[in-house]
Amino acid sequence: MTAPRIEEKLFQNRYLVDAGRPHIRIRPHEKPSAALLAMVDTCPAGCYLETDKGTVEIVADGCIECGTCRVVTQKTGEIEWNYPRGGFGILFKFG
């Protein structure tokens, strides 16, 4: 028996969007730091994207609250990171 793929496990989770109240925000910038730019490839939920202008945007829907972006950009201060309000965000399903 083979172990399930990580994508299959993540698919079991559900996400409740808190419309208009994203729990992670990127501060306005013209050029992202290397740390912020790295999140485009390292966020496990694919929440970060690079725009045509070279800036970085986030769509926090689907965030699994791993905290990677919070740690990686801690020194640059480019993001505001909070947990979602109670009842919103990722709903983990185990098993």
Ligand code: SF4
């Ligand atoms: S906390 Fe994790 S999943 Fe959520 S946006 Fe940051 S890196 Fe992506």
